[in-house]
Amino acid sequence: MSVRIAFAAALRLLRTGCGLKQDDLSGSLTQSHVSQIENGKTSPSLEAIIELSDALKLHPVALMALVCAAQEKRTASDVLEIAEKDLQSKSLLKVAIALEKEERPHPRVTAAALARDKVQTLKEQGHSQAQIARELGMAESTVRRHWHRSG
Structure with a gap:
C-alpha cells in the first residue's frame, strides 16, 4: 500500500x-x-x-x-x-534537539583574525612590517593589510 x-x-x-x-x-x-x-x-x-x-x-x-x-x-x-x-x-530517545544553528566563523575568517592578532602584537613590540613578514612567513602586502586593522 x-x-x-x-x-x-x-x-x-x-x-x-x-x-x-x-x-x-x-x-x-x-x-x-x-x-x-x-x-x-x-x-x-x-x-x-x-x-x-x-x-x-x-x-x-x-x-x-x-x-x-x-x-x-x-x-x-x-x-x-x-x-x-x-x-x-541511536541514543536519541531522550535527546532534545537544539533548533538554533550554532554560528561558527569560516576557517579563513578565524585564520585571518589570528594572523591579524599576531601582526598587531609584533607591531606593538616595535617590529617593522618587513620584520613581521619574515618572522610570520607572510607576504608584506598581507602584513600591511593587518597592520592597519585593529581587533
Missing part, C-alpha cells in the same frame, strides 16, 4: 471517528484539499500534517503512527514500539 493511500485511510478513520466533516479540518487547507488527501489524490505537506493533527486534537506522531501502521499492516502500537527502539539504538 502506498503512503498516500495509507495516509488517506488513517485520516478518514480519525476524522469520522471524531464525528468531524472535512470542512472541520480545513483551517488554512481548503475543504477540497482535505478531500484530495482523503481520496489519495495528493500527499499532504509536513505543514498540512501538523495542521490536520491539530484539528484532530492529536499529536502528529500519533497520526503518522496510524499511517505507518496502515502501510505496513501493523498496529500503531507496533509502529511506536519500533520507533522507540530505533531512537534508543
